[in-house]
Amino acid sequence: MHGTSGTGGRRRGRNGEAIGLPINFGPLAYWVGFNLRMAQEAAFQAFSHRSQEIGESPGRFATLTLIARNPGISQTELSLANGRDKSSLTPVVEDLVRRGLVERRRMDNDRRAYSLNLTPAGKKVLTNMTRCARRHERNLDQLIGERDRKKFIRILKKIAAEIE
Amino acid sequence: MHGTSGTGGRRRGRNGEAIGLPINFGPLAYWVGFNLRMAQEAAFQAFSHRSQEIGESPGRFATLTLIARNPGISQTELSLANGRDKSSLTPVVEDLVRRGLVERRRMDNDRRAYSLNLTPAGKKVLTNMTRCARRHERNLDQLIGERDRKKFIRILKKIAAEIE
DNA sequence: AGCTTATAGTTTGACATCAAACTAAATGCC
DNA sequence: GGCATTTAGTTTGATGTCAAACTATAAGCT
Numbered sequence: 077m078h079g080t081s082g083t084g085g086r087r088r089g090r091n092g093e094a095i096g097l098p099i100n101f102g103p104l105a106y107w108v109g110f111n112l113r114m115a116q117e118a119a120f121q122a123f124s125h126r127s128q129e130i131g132e133s134p135g136r137f138a139t140l141t142l143i144a145r146n147p148g149i150s151q152t153e154l155s156l157a158n159g160r161d162k163s164s165l166t167p168v169v170e171d172l173v174r175r176g177l178v179e180r181r182r183m184d185n186d187r188r189a190y191s192l193n194l195t196p197a198g199k200k201v202l203t204n205m206t207r208c209a210r211r212h213e214r215n216l217d218q219l220i221g222e223r224d225r226k227k228f229i230r231i232l233k234k235i236a237a238e239i240e
Numbered sequence: 241m242h243g244t245s246g247t248g249g250r251r252r253g254r255n256g257e258a259i260g261l262p263i264n265f266g267p268l269a270y271w272v273g274f275n276l277r278m279a280q281e282a283a284f285q286a287f288s289h290r291s292q293e294i295g296e297s298p299g300r301f302a303t304l305t306l307i308a309r310n311p312g313i314s315q316t317e318l319s320l321a322n323g324r325d326k327s328s329l330t331p332v333v334e335d336l337v338r339r340g341l342v343e344r345r346r347m348d349n350d351r352r353a354y355s356l357n358l359t360p361a362g363k364k365v366l367t368n369m370t371r372c373a374r375r376h377e378r379n380l381d382q383l384i385g386e387r388d389r390k391k392f393i394r395i396l397k398k399i400a401a402e403i404e
Numbered sequence: 405a406g407c408t409t410a411t412a413g414t415t416t417g418a419c420a421t422c423a424a425a426c427t428a429a430a431t432g433c434c
Numbered sequence: 435g436g437c438a439t440t441t442a443g444t445t446t447g448a449t450g451t452c453a454a455a456c457t458a459t460a461a462g463c464t
Binding site: 099100101102103104106107108109110111112113114115116117118119120121122123138141142144145146149153157159206209212213215216217219220224225227228229231232233234235236237238239240 | 263264265266267268270271272273274275276277278279280281282283284285286287302305306308309310313317321323370373376377379380381383384388389391392393395396397398399400401402403404
């Protein structure tokens, strides 16, 4: 047993060289979960590269936007809005504070909680990142098409909100 | 300065108790990237819990399916099809082989590459996982609706394939 | 007030992932 | 045949994530 197929090597020419990649995805091909993951990771990868150009971590973008839009938000609220565990936020906020982009102080009425706000420097960085993110979005929009975008987002939101 | 709003604490009642969560998402609300991430993570979380019920790691499912559908596939091909770096696959395959679900042997015609195949035990486990995944899929399908599913998947595939 | 329970944030440990450096085998070129 | 380049897989180091345990404050109850 040695040839082009059977239990052993697969998709090799008669001289053993590898041939293209007609992968059989089976049910994965039409299942939502798998395609959702592949799309998300491709999009994230693209955004990640774009972010690198301006020297920022891609994860910082949503964080800064949420602080900007909700001045005084607490870390727990922020982690919830951002879909991450609150413990993941600890080092992120630490970094943002250290770099002078975010101001963080105990709330008057609840000494356990922190109140987060952007500093002027933070606002500047966010403006920059937003420009970058907008380019990324335009790219995605073009791919999806104006016509389907709204419905697409509606479905994504529904999945995020309603899956048990 | 001390009240219910301003630079400091936010969205607190006049007695300081926290109030609901009318978070302002700003542009994130209608951007594809953010919603894609939130949906993917929610779906993954749900599948993860479901997988736990049958005592399997959620990541194993796609791996086993791809091996089943492409007998003799190499690790590099597999990692590509699965959208992960090949180095991530090393410990996964190691685990699957250790548990007797996957058989792995050097290819005759290329002694660098491994040829992966499911063992009978592996097939059994996959059958079980597939049942579980199908429940998850049905759930997603219901959320999306028969009508929009096809288009939704088409868009996801397009994003995965074409984003630069 | 004093006790119990809940909540905000941090710490810790486990794990998945990527990217870059590495080893061994294969291919291409002369 | 012999040397340079490419390729398959592993190793290593950095990162980001979650979940559970922990500390401190706060809220609720009697």
